Amino acid sequence: MTASNDVVIRTDALVKDYGSIRALDGVDIEVRRGEVFGFLGPNGAGKSTMIRVLLDQLRPTAGHAEVLGETPREGGPGLRARIGYLPGELAMSGRATSQELLEHQAGLRGGAGRDRIAPLAERFGLELSRPVRALSKGNRQKVGVLQAFMHRPELLILDEPTSGLDPLLQHEFLALVREAQAGGATVFMSSHVLSEVEEIAERVAIIRQGRIVDLDEVATLRHHAGQRVTLTFAAPIDAAGFRSLPGVEDVEVEGTTVRCLLRGEPDALLKAAAAHHVVRWSAEDRELEDLFLDHYRVPAEELRADEEVTVDGR
Amino acid sequence: MVAERHEPMTTPSASGPSPSVVAPAASSTDVATSGKVLSWVLRQSRRALVLWAVAVAAVSAMYASFYTVMDGPEMSAMIEGMPEGLVAALGYDRIGTPAGYLESTVYGLLGPILLMVFGITLGARVLAGVEEDGSLELELTSGVSRRRVLVERYVALVLQLAALTVAVSVAIMVIVAGIDMEVSFGGLAAAGLGMLLFTLAVASVAFAAGAVTGRRAVGLAAGAGVGVLAFIADAFAGMLDDGRWLEALSPFSWYLMGDPLVEGVHVAGFGGLLAVSVVALAIAVTVFDRRDLGV
Numbered sequence A: 001m002t003a004s005n006d007v008v009i010r011t012d013a014l015v016k017d018y019g020s021i022r023a024l025d026g027v028d029i030e031v032r033r034g035e036v037f038g039f040l041g042p043n044g045a046g047k048s049t050m051i052r053v054l055l056d057q058l059r060p061t062a063g064h065a066e067v068l069g070e071t072p073r074e075g076g077p078g079l080r081a082r083i084g085y086l087p088g089e090l091a092m093s094g095r096a097t098s099q100e101l102l103e104h105q106a107g108l109r110g111g112a113g114r115d116r117i118a119p120l121a122e123r124f125g126l127e128l129s130r131p132v133r134a135l136s137k138g139n140r141q142k143v144g145v146l147q148a149f150m151h152r153p154e155l156l157i158l159d160e161p162t163s164g165l166d167p168l169l170q171h172e173f174l175a176l177v178r179e180a181q182a183g184g185a186t187v188f189m190s191s192h193v194l195s196e197v198e199e200i201a202e203r204v205a206i207i208r209q210g211r212i213v214d215l216d217e218v219a220t221l222r223h224h225a226g227q228r229v230t231l232t233f234a235a236p237i238d239a240a241g242f243r244s245l246p247g248v249e250d251v252e253v254e255g256t257t258v259r260c261l262l263r264g265e266p267d268a269l270l271k272a273a274a275a276h277h278v279v280r281w282s283a284e285d286r287e288l289e290d291l292f293l294d295h296y297r298v299p300a301e302e303l304r305a306d307e308e309v310t311v312d313g314r
Numbered sequence B: 001m002v003a004e005r006h007e008p009m010t011t012p013s014a015s016g017p018s019p020s021v022v023a024p025a026a027s028s029t030d031v032a033t034s035g036k037v038l039s040w041v042l043r044q045s046r047r048a049l050v051l052w053a054v055a056v057a058a059v060s061a062m063y064a065s066f067y068t069v070m071d072g073p074e075m076s077a078m079i080e081g082m083p084e085g086l087v088a089a090l091g092y093d094r095i096g097t098p099a100g101y102l103e104s105t106v107y108g109l110l111g112p113i114l115l116m117v118f119g120i121t122l123g124a125r126v127l128a129g130v131e132e133d134g135s136l137e138l139e140l141t142s143g144v145s146r147r148r149v150l151v152e153r154y155v156a157l158v159l160q161l162a163a164l165t166v167a168v169s170v171a172i173m174v175i176v177a178g179i180d181m182e183v184s185f186g187g188l189a190a191a192g193l194g195m196l197l198f199t200l201a202v203a204s205v206a207f208a209a210g211a212v213t214g215r216r217a218v219g220l221a222a223g224a225g226v227g228v229l230a231f232i233a234d235a236f237a238g239m240l241d242d243g244r245w246l247e248a249l250s251p252f253s254w255y256l257m258g259d260p261l262v263e264g265v266h267v268a269g270f271g272g273l274l275a276v277s278v279v280a281l282a283i284a285v286t287v288f289d290r291r292d293l294g295v
Helices: A047-054 A072-080 A098-107 A114-124 A137-149 A167-182 A194-198 A218-225 A267-274 A288-297 B036-065 B073-080 B084-090 B098-132 B146-179 B185-213 B216-239 B244-249 B251-256 B267-290
Strands: A007-018 A021-032 A036-040 A062-067 A083-086 A155-159 A186-191 A203-208 A211-217 A227-233 A248-254 A257-262 A278-285
Touching: A007 A047, A007 A186, A021 A047, A021 A186, A021 A211, A036 A047, A036 A194, A047 A062, A047 A155, A047 A186, A062 A072, A072 A083, A083 A137, A098 A114, A098 A137, A098 B036, A114 A137, A114 A167, A137 A155, A137 A167, A167 A186, A186 A194, A194 A203, A203 A218, A211 A218, A227 A267, A267 A278, B036 B098, B036 B146, B098 B146, B098 B185, B098 B216, B098 B251, B146 B185, B146 B267, B185 B216, B185 B251, B185 B267, B216 B244, B216 B251, B244 B251, B251 B267
Parallel strands: A036 A186, A036 A203, A083 A155, A155 A186
Antiparallel strands: A007 A021, A007 A062, A203 A211, A227 A257, A227 A278, A248 A257
């Protein structure tokens, strides 16, 4: 176990039930100080429940959660003021303008971040004088991003942060996350789209039906994901020799073309291929999406109807 | 029981460039200065409040000024022709006196009904409504305690009901002075206070039911249910031969049974109304502090 000072979020066998429904089923996670941690899972897997426990909106049924060294309940408002939170669905009602809402939000944190409202609004192209309830989904999300980042919190908890932002703003958002990280902040972001976090997260946990099914470095996940290799030969060949190669799986032969999944070093595959006349080859990194899907596909029949995984996301 | 709730507060300076990371605040204390939530809610609702104040003042003034018309022989003849029970239920038995007239029109009917509608709607919306539609989430996840959010939102409810009561009272006082009705300002103040305490009690039930369940509709139903039952019980109490036990059950009776326009503040009745609000608030705070929010 890492020294407690270096752990920003820790959960221990965290369980949360809603009536008879178990939303979190023994979640163990450690998020280290200064890292960007991706929290992945399909809708309904328990991501928002987990986040709302960390913010003391929900109280755990069993187990333990600790944020910045305190339980969310003990930490209370003092702890929450050190966190920047972007809700998955930001609801805003009333006549207030973005400016008024953001100033109010700064006021609720003792004034911290008020000075950054204007520059951040300009950076994201948010018109501060318009009433929040008249804003488009994208503009609402900008308000959410601003209020989460403006007070330079130690910990950012972002629930589906890039939903609603166009690609240009997603890019700007990722830059903002990197700046926060460079300033010493820890970032915990959830998503149902892997590509959204793989660019920026060092480690990723995958949650499914309230359980963590995988937790690893993005690089390791990528290694496990492997490469999709396509080789085309001058003449039809016997695929049997390829099937037995180390690290080679899912070999398919179609005329003169051999397709396979390669995990690990390509050396053996290349040497086997070189025995023939190769006219064309390609090797593509498999999208982490594919790996993500592996986790949800097996066993497929267990997948509930409300679990949907979005693959493209871009 | 509200006053002792104030917790020590830290108020980091808002001036100067913020450090790259906010300094750790003392835990479990509010980071926001007190009144932030209250002033926010009031600012959000000022337009609706002004419209309501103008409307209730206008209606009250209009009814009060009809006294010049009603104060004649035709009215007395009409009331004589009505069944006794109905006359008592409508409070028309004393309609010939200025205090009786004001009680049966403004203080016993229009005022409390209008303020009740306002109070129940606001009571259910000011906490449960915004929790349910999600717009309270940013506030609840910031540097304010749940208890402070609840109490300041409750205070916003109290202040807005008080503002409407003042609007009604001022309108009535202007008419009373204008057409020279024989009602003391002290009596008007006492009746205004009673009306505020009654409508606040009903609104507090709506607020508490919403705070306990997180459902606006439950708050509305609880408030409206208590309000309507209070009116019905009071009306039946007047019609029955021995209706005193019904009066004892109806908060509406507690408000008017001491005849506040003539006799001033009725300590037991008004105290009972205040107790309803205090108990409702205590239940709201206790449950809201413990339960899951926004589910």
